[in-house]
Amino acid sequence: MGESVTGRVLGVLAAFSAERPELTLTEISRRAGLPLTTAHRIVGELAAWGALERQAGCYRIGLRLWEVGALAPRGLGLRETAMPFLEDLYEVTRQNVQLAVLDGTDAVYVERISGRGAVNVITRVGGRLPLHATGVGLVLLAHARPDLQEQVLAGPLRRYTPKTICVPAELRRVLAEVRREGVAITDGMVELIALSIAAPVRDARGDVVAALSVVVPSEGTDARAYVPAVRAAARAISRALGSPDRPRPVETVLAGDDPAGVQEGHLHGAGSSGRPPSGPVRTGRPPS
Amino acid sequence: MGESVTGRVLGVLAAFSAERPELTLTEISRRAGLPLTTAHRIVGELAAWGALERQAGCYRIGLRLWEVGALAPRGLGLRETAMPFLEDLYEVTRQNVQLAVLDGTDAVYVERISGRGAVNVITRVGGRLPLHATGVGLVLLAHARPDLQEQVLAGPLRRYTPKTICVPAELRRVLAEVRREGVAITDGMVELIALSIAAPVRDARGDVVAALSVVVPSEGTDARAYVPAVRAAARAISRALGSPDRPRPVETVLAGDDPAGVQEGHLHGAGSSGRPPSGPVRTGRPPS
DNA sequence: GACGCGGCTTCCGCTCAACGGAAGGATGTC
């Protein structure tokens, strides 16, 4: 992928990150692993088009690229529908309200409302955190395809705090509970001070496409008090997405009974393999 | 630009639009003006990387691209800072609250909060409207570089409603007023039912980098009542961006006396300096 | 004020990645 021009272009874009949103040409060339001249040419074209912008010798992601990104149905599209309900939920709770979707083995935050009063949390719109460590992550994982669940259970489970779930067996138990309860309550798994109440959002086909959560201070909070509001908001968004009122029956339990290829077909097959039957299920960040 | 691979890649991305956020391969190839095979190859690479996603034979903008777009300082970056204040303003007014930045001769909407009660307006996050026709647009234009102002005054001024300002002389007068008052009140210029109150947002250097507006029903509203709140919110955001408390003295009046290169140095001669005389100051949508 | 340095830009001849026509599925429709 580093070979084709397309790959190089994407490499240039990938050189930018939340920590380094502005880069000089030389930095870009280093980060993308491209000869300076090559980077120069590509960056020039990107800037001419508006995908990058230049200010004081530094390049940054351009508005035009942001506009295109805004067309992502799972990004702003979803956000657009969900916003009024998030707004309501925020108003009732006065706490951080978050909306996240699944990508690879991460939860990607699509929206966050946080008033001045709410706990400060590390998440950021456009940011990602692993599934096992967050409320929204657990909800997404609990309703994800079995093979993805297994992959996460097998993979390393990074510890953020003493409370992070890092034991596969425990995680498995919690996921079952989340499925049963229709809500995930997690305490201090990323940051000790924060507690989150999360619920699933379904699309017209009844599939879980996002998760909604409220993050509150863990100190002196009765989490259960938030459950109805979170659930209601999640249901409201689901309805707005065209979800049937009665969510489909408790779905695919963990492990085993995967109706082989129920959707997308080709599951395993990991690393590239030259793109024969299309790509394997994208897992985590692509090679870049 | 249609020649280089980079250009083709961008062409593929540009094929997507708010009206057509999902496209088949063939549609992409047609819209981008590429042979099917070429489109196939490029789209394949983009999808493998996550810039596009495939669902049921259709391609859509992928989450990964959305993530990268989220790094645009003028997009989500700005939004992130402004959000709490927009929130406040929304709470006080219960009306549409919008934040827009300048791009070419358009205002690009970076954020919009609209509760269920507010007037329905055509704007959309990530969408654009010409400067002369909107409240935020007038604010942005009033504080824009003189050459851009001239360009807009010279260019065709599209009429949306009978109230849209389409006469250069009148526009010039209004701009002066906006500069003087520090706020723009526009009634029914895009849609007859809506009235907007807009104010400028400044960055650390005191430059106007965005505009904030509240859109209310024109029927039975006293616009002036909203002015203080809008102004206060705009000032608050400016302050959060590091703007000096006392905004710089009334700036560059229209026309003429452009202190050639007062900031940035290279005003004319557009982009860098390489890329020969390049295009003149990017105007509206780039060639694509 | 000459020198060195780091970052940026231009030039240009070589080469291999990209191109795209053709042909072959897969699916759906009448």
Added chain:
DNA sequence: GACATCCTTCCGTTGAGCGGAAGCCGCGTC
């Protein structure tokens, strides 16, 4: 079964992209 549409693979040709070299600019140093 014939037709239409859309997608995918193959492969020989060629010019777009490559990247080393060299020059430019602004800056800090001696």
